[in-house]
Amino acid sequence: MLLQGMEKLGINAKSLESLTLEQLHDLFNRLNKLTLSTSSSSHSNNQKERYPLHVDGAILSPIDKHMLKLLLASNGDVSSMTLSKELGIPLTTVQRRRKRLTEFLDVSCSLALRKFDLRSITFFIAAENGMSTNIAKEILTWPSVISVARTLSNNNIDIKADVVLKTNKEIIDFSEKVKMMPGVKELFWTESIELIGKNSDVLYSKIDST
Missing domain, CATH: 1.10.10 (Arc Repressor Mutant, subunit A)
Known part of the structure; x- marks a missing residue:
């Protein structure tokens, strides 16, 4: 029976006639485990090709x-x-x-600030080493601040704060308040005044490429 099992595994039975029964048992078990392992690996690879894994x-x-x-x-x-x-x-x-x-998907709903005569201002802040987190957390507690994030950039900007303000004076006052904070090195702000358009095709192509 063992020799028949060996032949099913593709082994020439005649070449094993000199082995003892115990040696045949051991060899058969090892070959059988190897065959099962190879089969399992092949099945796994086929599944990966059929159902590709992504992020x-x-x-x-x-x-x-x-x-x-x-x-x-x-x-x-x-x-x-x-x-x-x-x-x-x-x-x-x-x-x-x-x-x-x-x-x-990151789906969000935002207020149409212009309808309320309000403006969305984004402040970019450069901070001393090790100070960005504390500065960001402090700014987040201020009135009119919607969100604060730590950032990476090529111009040493460490913090981005989105703020709802109304007048130029409020923008200046907010800027001066930030500049007075310990650890703040530099600050500038931006305001989007007109959306030129969106290119959704870029996102669609990214979906197709995954």
Whole structure:
């Protein structure tokens, strides 16, 4: 029986006739484990080729990519029923896939500040070494500050603060207050006055390339 098993594994049984029964058992077990290991590895590789892995182990099928584009185009504001009709798949499938795909989207809702005669000002701040976190946390507690983030840049800017203000005087006062903080080296601010356009095709191509 052992020799028959060896032949199934592609081994010439005649070359093993000089081995003892114990040696044959040991050799058979080793070869059998090796065969199973190789088969498992081959199956795993085939699965990877069929279902390619992407960022953080996520799997994006062609349907996932199409759905992601539709969600992106609508800023997430599209019904699952509409997606179901557009993609030609059951509503339950859409709902399940949509829930998983939300991790790939940053969807937000912001106030139309101009309607309230308000302005969105972004301040960029350069700080002394080791001071950026403390400065950022302090600024975040101030009135009119929406968000604060630490940054990396090629011009030594360490902090970005998004602030809602109304007048030029308020911008100047805020700037002076920041400059007076210990550890602040430099500051400048910007304000978007007109959106020229958006190029969503870039994001769509990134989805396709994953």
